[in-house]
Amino acid sequence: MKPFQIFLVLLAVGSLAFLTMLYFPEDGIKINNNLTLRFASLEDFEKNDDDRIKDVEAFLDLYEITIDSTAILDSIQRAKQIYRMAMLRIQWPENDRTDIDRFFSSLEELKDTPTKKVRVMHFGDSQIEGDRITSFIRNDLQKEYGGYGPGLIPVVEGVPSAAIEQLNSDNWHRFTFFGKRDTNILHRRYAPLGSMGMFTYPLVDSLAIDSAVQKAWIEFSPSGIAKNRTRKYSNLTLYYGYSEEETLISTYTQDSLVRFDELVVGDGLNKLNWKFNSTPKKLRLEFESKKSPEFYAFSFEGKSGVIVDNIAMRGSSGTLFKKMNRQQMGAFIRSQNVTLFILQYGGNSVPYIKDVKQAVQYGNWFKAQLSYLKQLKPNAAIIVIGPSDMATKVAGKFMTYPYLEDVRDALKQASFESGAGFWDLYEVMGGRNSMISWVESDPPLAGSDYVHFNYGGTKRVSELFLKALWSDFSDFEKEEIKNDELESDTSKVE
Secondary structure, three states: OOHHHHHHHHHHHEEEEEHHHHOOOOOOOEEEEEEEEEEOHHHHHHHHHHHHHHHHHHHHHOOOOOOOOOOOOHHHHHHHHHHHHHHHEEEEEHHHHHHHHHHHHHHHHHHOOOOOEEEEEEEEEEHHHHHHHHHHHHHHHHHHHHHOOOOEEOOOOOOOOOOOOEEEOOEEEEEEEOOOOOOOOOOOOOOOOOEEEEEOOOOOOOOOOOOOOEEEEEEEEEEEOOOOOOOOOOOEEEEEEEEEOOEEEEEOOOOEEEEEEEEEEEEEEEEEEEEOOOOOOOOEEEEEEOOOOOEEEEEEEEEEEEEEEEEEEEOOOOOHHOOHHHHHHHHHHOOOOEEEEEEEEOOOOOOOOHHHHHHHHHHHHHHHHHHHHHHOOOOOOOEEEEOOOOEEEOOOOOEEOOOHHHHHHHHHHHHHHHEEEOOHHHHHHHOHOOOOOOOOOOOEOOOOOOOEOOOHHHHHHHHHHHHHHHHHHHHHHHHHHHHHHHHHHHHHOO
């Protein structure tokens, strides 16, 4: 074959490949359940991993260097540092920090009001399970402003928490409003944690109640791996409702019976309180009833200070708040001095988003949840923590999910339109393909699923978020000093 003919053949093959790349379905062609035919796209050739962070620790150290440090001599390096510090900050719509300043004011008031409590509710998906991230936020706030205990705890755990050790008898049933729901539960009374527990299975109306008294128990002990202040509590509250039969509770501390209670029979959200002079080394609650009430949550608290709840909803995309029983949710939220909501969602939606339109739609759904929380607690600040980077295999190679950035953008837009702050975890950790670097770091900072942080990664993320939060507090302090000086000058003139 002549050289010119070879050239024509190569040109024809190249043209065919180019056209195939342009028009071949992005998701491939499914041959059967186990086989999908894929073809490289132009984007595959354009993507370059050279801009992926190589050394995660060196990258994270950028957040620790002062911008005016003499160590930054290179103008490009200085520009990178300025950009990084800007990306670290919590972003507020039109830079309006009114809500977060109100939160800081509520914290400062704790110093002068020894009996006051401030509640922070940290909702999220599996990324915060087991008190991850929340534990660091709680510890920082409680060390600075007082407070003890882990706050809200589910009656039946889905995943063991590092905040408190919990054991229960085998006859407890856990029902959730997120993830896989029990279709026999037709109501929506799952607030405030999105879950509830019962020690007798709820029967349909056509079935008679078992006349035999059923017994169950739950035990709590301070966790050996929890932060020091989290291990201690002096106040305990049990939230329950829809108690149709007489229900008795016997309370034991260190195996000694110290109290006997009968729960209120009736509908609605009720509560039972305990007060302790010191934290029980072992607290055991024994329940007796023909039919279990619905138990929604325990809350372990100090007498005053900051309460920070870890409310993990595995599999949730954060779009269920409005769907839960409004009367119940409203009753709980309004009864608490909640001054900050932290919502950490988006990761569970990313794998299912197939185009920009779906990402925008998800953002609109999420916006409705933010508006709802604002209605329940108008003066509370809301911070949305966007999804972290997540990687999936495409053509045998790990890379960021295709529409993750669109989901991030949609959540950011929803936050701004609702008056909420937005902390861009995806950008803070390094952006596109950064999760790969976090997994491959030595030691690793994320798990082999390329989605969840391990303990080391959780610690770094928590430190970065707290750095951003305290940066806002620094601005708040400066503004307070400025206002005090103005008031002082005004009084002198008068």
